[in-house]
Amino acid sequence: MPPVFDFEAAVRAAAGPGLGERLVFLHTAQDPRIADYAALSDAALRRQADPANGRYIAEGAKVIGRALAAGHRPRSFFMAPKRLAGLAEVLEAHPGVPVFVGPDEVLEAVTGFHLHRGALAAMHRPAPLELAEVLRTASRVAVLEDMVDHANLGLIFRSAAALGIDAVLLTPRSADPLYRRAVRVSMGAVFQVPWVRLESWPGDLPALSAAGFQVAAMELTDRAERIDAVAALDVPRLALVLGTEGAGVSDTVLEAVDRHVMIPMRPGMDSLNVAAAAAVVFWELRLRTP
Numbered sequence: 398m399p400p401v402f403d404f405e406a407a408v409r410a411a412a413g414p415g416l417g418e419r420l421v422f423l424h425t426a427q428d429p430r431i432a433d434y435a436a437l438s439d440a441a442l443r444r445q446a447d448p449a450n451g452r453y454i455a456e457g458a459k460v461i462g463r464a465l466a467a468g469h470r471p472r473s474f475f476m477a478p479k480r481l482a483g484l485a486e487v488l489e490a491h492p493g494v495p496v497f498v499g500p501d502e503v504l505e506a507v508t509g510f511h512l513h514r515g516a517l518a519a520m521h522r523p524a525p526l527e528l529a530e531v532l533r534t535a536s537r538v539a540v541l542e543d544m545v546d547h548a549n550l551g552l553i554f555r556s557a558a559a560l561g562i563d564a565v566l567l568t569p570r571s572a573d574p575l576y577r578r579a580v581r582v583s584m585g586a587v588f589q590v591p592w593v594r595l596e597s598w599p600g601d602l603p604a605l606s607a608a609g610f611q612v613a614a615m616e617l618t619d620r621a622e623r624i625d626a627v628a629a630l631d632v633p634r635l636a637l638v639l640g641t642e643g644a645g646v647s648d649t650v651l652e653a654v655d656r657h658v659m660i661p662m663r664p665g666m667d668s669l670n671v672a673a674a675a676a677v678v679f680w681e682l683r684l685r686t687p
């Protein structure tokens with residue numbers, strides 16, 4: 398009889414002595430040790446459960462690397478054996494953290510989707526930042542009013558990181574920047590740009606003014622000034638309010654802010670997508686004096 402091929406032993410041997418011994422092989426999707434990864438495709442469930450349980454999921458080697466570089470701590474790793482080599486350095490740098498591996502069909506049955514990027518990490522959520530502390534050193538901040546679309550959120554963070562926005566403030570009803578899709582679309586920028594979830598909106602507006610910020614609502618209103626005219630003022634501390642996808646900036650906020658700013662468009666167009674508008678405004682209203 399030919400010898401039976403021992404898959405687990407082969408994977409452990411290929412991973413090397415230290416990492417090989419740490420691997421936890423999954424044989425069934427009903428393993429309670431992997432609850433962090435269960436039902437990842439159920440957006441409604443995760444939106445509640447992830448913040449409540451103090452966790453989030455990073456997906457793919459690059460994003461996992463960025464989360465760790467930002468100082469976030471992993472709870473566990475979860476991947477197909479063929480991805481071990483690509484993450485060996487990361488795994489070895491976190492010796493006490495479980496590494497779950499299993500065949501594609503078991504991983505898929507746990508998460509509810511095919512792991513295109515092959516590797517996931519369940520991470521501890523970082524401690525929330527204090528508004529006053531974040532505002533103290535910032536000169537450009539973006540306020541996202543009731544931003545519900547995770548792709549828009551991720552894109553705005555990516556532009557914020559690239560174009561010099563010092564912090565992002567999220568109104569209480571905005572989506573979670575650490576939700577899997579937002580993390581992925583941002584390419585990890587949600588770990589890089591400091592962000593604060595506001596406790597009361599528009600109740601937190603006076604805190605922005607008290608910290609020396611002019612507050613500008615981005616909206617196409619009758620009193621809106623052109624973005625290039627406002628850019629020429631080089632306002633030292635500026636908070637830019639971007640409106641929710643459907644209705645735009647709320648009337649209460651439009652009444653309360655210092656100015657309205659618009660990106661002029663060709664006739665016939667109602668508005669830009671909010672993430673596209675954010676990229677334009679972040680660049681144009683960057684602080685020009687050092």
Ligand SMILES: C[S@@+](CC[C@H](N)C(=O)[O-])C[C@H]1O[C@@H](n2cnc3c(N)ncnc32)[C@H](O)[C@@H]1O
Binds near residue numbers: 639646670
């Ligand atoms: C899709 S728009 C909201 C809908 C928009 N109020 C309308 O009636 O078509 C979402 C947000 O993107 C920003 N935005 C989009 N186009 C803009 C423009 N041309 N100038 C300034 N802000 C814009 C605003 O902050 C707006 O609230």
